[in-house]
Amino acid sequence: MEFLRFETVAREGETIGDLAYRRLRADIVNGRLKPLAKLKPDLLRGDYGASVSTLREILSRLAAEGLVTAEGQRGFRVAAISRADLRELADLRILLETTALRRSIAEGDLEWQGAVVAAHYTLSVIEAELMAGNRASVERWVRHDWGFHHATIAACRQEALMQTHASVFDRYARYHMLVLDFRGEGVAQQHRELRDLVLARDADAACALLVDHVQAGMDYVLATGMIPS
Known part of the structure; x- marks a missing residue:
């Protein structure tokens, strides 16, 4: 994958x-x-x-x-980090990922749906481990969080868009790795809801949830106080 x-x-x-x-x-x-x-x-x-x-x-x-x-x-x-840079990356991720998500929902086939389910299952197992207190799984969670989000947009068939999104996602994820923490049940619930909306091909609701999801992640990292101005 x-x-x-x-x-x-x-x-x-x-x-x-x-x-x-x-x-x-x-x-x-x-x-x-x-x-x-x-x-x-x-x-x-x-x-x-x-x-x-x-x-x-x-x-x-x-x-x-x-x-x-x-x-x-x-x-x-x-590269340095800053609160302004994280906000910019979150906005750019939202712009790219919602565009790719809409196209993927419109064009994805049964194989794509199966890949979304499989990627979410793996992610959900790691999230359950984290909620059970296994903090050693945070790095794995970041990797498989990428795996799930990538699966949801993998059917968009826009290679340049996907490459740009991957680069922005990694720069956004770096902030989570520097904080090295997990948001808990709230993020796991959003992942379940996003999976279901994608499979139901409800693009408007899926994109609205994705916006909330990315912004919540950004707010969580900023709230730790670990990112300089």
Whole structure:
């Protein structure tokens, strides 16, 4: 499934550069590399197993994605975070995801519906673990939260839209990983309702719920007080 891009094990036929890119990107999105941390290629090569020139190319690519900032001759840093940036990402996610969701509901077939059900089932199991007190599942929850939302829009058949949404979603998810907390039954209930509305092909209600869902997630992260102004 698409959310496996978060995984950091080598894939068949993958180059050293490809693996280093995925691992470094995942470490930023997952919050292992903190905002504003310096990223020096000569120091990163030991951790990511790629040459200095390859790592410079990877860092430039991540800068284009908004996950890294280039500082001219001073090198690179992990992108900063701010409350304004999170609000902007939430608005952009809503714009892209509601557009994709409407198209997906209109064009999705039975196989797509089955994928939505399967993705939600996996997510619901992890949410049950979290509500039972297993806080170690938060990182898995973020990955499978992506898996579910991606499944709901996977039938939109707009590749550029999907790629842009994936990039924005990851930058939005980074804030949740830095807070590393779970919102509880409320978010699980919204996921169940979204699944049902998608399967019922009620695009208006599904998109309205999605807007509330994203905004609630943003408000929750902001309320922790961990995101600087």
